[in-house]
Amino acid sequence: MKPLPSFLIHRPRTVNEALKMLSELEKAKPIAGGTDLLPLLRDRVVEAKNLIDISLIPELRGIKEGRNEIRIGAATKIKDVEKSRIIFEKAPVLCDAASSIGSPQIRNLGTIGGNICNASPAADSAPSLLVLDAYAEVVSSKGSREIPVKEVFKGPKRNSLRPDELLISIKFPEPFDTSTMSFQKLGRRRGYTIAQVNVAVLLEFDGPVCCDAKISVGAAASTPIRIYEAEERLWNKRLTEEIIEDASTQCMRAVDPIDDVRASAEYRREMSHVLVRRCLMEAWNKARRLM
């Protein structure tokens, strides 16, 4: 192991200041909690001379409920997402995902923006954000744009942001009160574990009929994915175990996992089937209780 390379750390107070630093300083990179970035710097996977610490910028922190929309500041701690009343009530699938991340120490440091920008295929918040149809608010000194969170992920540990861009917030439409959701994660132990596979689903019902379904699987392809072909199989149906099984099988065909020290591709494939089925069953059972 090599010692951590030296770098300068800057503490801007505003987003504009941060953006200026990002575009002007040599080899600049944002740092939030640093829980992903510091190991990457140490292992020389990422190089940076100037780290722009965005974790103290007030505009980037906090969870707000707007008109039919929930906004999470990019530098909001995972712990704050996990403990948020708004998230717990409106998007429990994200609350469950957040509480599955690392350990209390990691959740106290790590941020939701970092989890997404780090672009790990196994990022635990990603499947939940994907089924919530979340989008990312990205700005640079030249302007701003909004892209689906899914599109922030470009490949393993590669995001689609330009070096001078900053993720400002993550927003998603407030789910209907009748939506039901589920998050499941499989790892090599119970706590402090990187997912072998993680899955989120969101179901909407019109009476007994499933009128919308969203399924997302992580750690089973080069980025977290939505599996539309499986979702379609649930639309406008009265759900049965057979239909759920059929959709889950569809997911198993759609994923494209790799072999690594954490699991074989085959195990990941089989487990995406199991976890999708479990998520769908759980969400459906919650819905049946509401009906």
Next chain:
Amino acid sequence: MEYANILQDLLKRDEYLIVGKKVARTDALDKVLGRALFTADYVPKGTMVVKVVRSLQPHALIRKIDYKEALKIPGVIRVITASDIPGENQIGYALPDQPFLNDAKVHYVGDPLALVCASDEYSASEAVDAIKVEYNALPSHLTVDSALASDAIPIHDGGNIAVKTRIRKGDVAKGFKESTVEVEETYETPYQEHMYLETEAAYAIPEGSDKVTVIGTMQSPFLVREKVAKILGWSLSQVRIIQALTGGAFGKKDDMGPLVCAEAALAAVLVGKPAARIYDRDESVAYTPKRFPARFRYRSGADSEGKLKAIEVEITLECGAYANRSPFWLWRQTAHAAGPYYVPNAAIDGKAVYTNKVYGGSFRGFGDLAMQFAAESQMDRLAEKINIDPIEFRLKNILKTGLTTTCDQLLDHSVGIEECLRRVAEASNWSKYVPCKEGSRVRGLGVGCAYHGISTSRGTPDWSACSLILNQDGTFTYRTGICELGQGSPIGHAKIVSEIVGAPLDFIHVELPDTSSTPDAKPTHGSRGLMLGGTAAADAALKLRDNMLKVAAEMLECREDEVELKGGEAFERGTPSNKISFSELAEELYARGISPASYGFYASPKRYFDPETGLGVNYSVYTFAASVAEVEVDLETGETTVLKVWPAMDVGKAIDPLMIEGQIEGAVSQGIGFALMENLILEDGVVLNPFFKDYIIPSALDTPEIAKPILVEKPYKHSAFGAKGVGEPAIISIVPAIVNAIHNATGIRFNTLPITAERLYDAIRRSRQ
């Protein structure tokens, strides 16, 4: 000396003051508050940094080590290679096969070649990269079978078998003839990494031109002194070793203490400046000793009554690049091959084989963990074949007073395994248990038994020493070479002293082991720290007590046998108001010229051993343990959850039940790791997962409910209060209990560990096809 009785008579107490009680450790608060000092805490900022240049090849001849460029890097002070070593370039433990720095050949990826001394981490690390090593690659042996092939290239002179062992007891052919059922299986166990929180560390300070002091992590300060002196070519008295509080050891620091301290000391002495050597995590995981991998071919036979008749066991131990502790490890496996059962006929053959991989070394359970996983799996299989309950079958064969071990050692007392087994069966409601299924989850119950000879094997003499001083203010200074590694043995010694001299525990200050002032207690390994070290402590305390009683009686004007020592005071038992404090008593001892200090010494009873048959008295005493585990297996994912463990141990005498519970709880977790998840992944001899991130050990959330440990107390008559060691025996029965429970739940039996979710999932799928 039969301590158990003597102490009771002598102390004349209906109930002990502190022995046997749960007491808060005197070192706990500082550790919890982060105030306790560990080796790295002693290193001043700016101290010279030492790093090791390591081989990138598994097996090769060294043509050249070129460090010219490295010396040009600013901050680099010196590069040390084999030719700079003033003493002997040899650090092998059992065999002289391990150069301290290699100059002729490398034996595994990670073999040390040179030391870099630099003013800081950055230049040191740059220098390590700048050193060019030219090799002539040799074919490498990455499995024992490859190393044993007839055309294998020898990794060390003398071939690839480092050592062999054997036991011949009774007549095995006859035993199998008398058997009506037979089971033969092959088991394999993997490496396990210790993953202690504190990596290896040493800080060496040269004094003048011919002395050095080293503060470091270790388990055996006097072994460290011997090895450091040897490498420096110095006498023992020129080297002073201090063991700092050590953040976990589990055996590996017994192997690594000498290495890390010698690395720091050599650099400090050659450069003439203090030197710090602290291992990185990946270095510790990838290149330092692990639990030895092993393979067991195991054949057992029993008759129709359920009596074990014969075992035939072939042990192939993988040493890795160096023999290190393998002769002792292998011997222990050979001696304990049957498990804690009586078997009249046994043929056991072991060999330890070199390969070009990271080498094995000491680890809690020392061979017995793997061996008894195999033995206990055999017991379950035999029971199944005979169609009797696994516990009933074990009870028919269990070791009892009057029976002999595999080595034909007669057990004449302190054999509590039957009680352990009966009581865990009762506590877990074993006989009423029905394996159940709910959705995709199935549950099952399994049992494991274990025994572990305490301290060193065979005829090796075993002893321990310590010193105790009564200070003028009535407090005591206690010195022992037994190390504090988190386990608390020295606190156990202090409790023994406290009981005997009647001082409150916080009157007794335990000094850090320091070879310049501490008596040699021999190593803190083999679960001997409390049993051997604590008995020496009792000896010292009894001697000092005599002097204290003599003076106290005169001061109190009563008979010696009327004096009670308690709570830091001496008083007349019949008239407690007639009393003096220990400070008054101490002053008087000093004033009268009666020694206020004592030296404690204890030697184990002599043992004998016949290397030809492997028979004899191999261990002075055994600790026994039994556990029942309940697991839940998710048939869809293959995940195993250990729901509950019911542990029992025959500890001789619990000096502190709380510390024993601590040992058991840690052992449950470490046992779960070995059974279910720990998995060192190597490719071409390179460790692929050298960090906590991917070398998975159990987290707090993986720790099951642990029933209140059942402590059976069958005192050992030659140790203080009858105590036996507990650190290692605690883990051995956990692994087979879990493996047997998985079988009970799923019908699937694993001969290879770890049983990861993925492997279990594959097995479930195969069993359905």
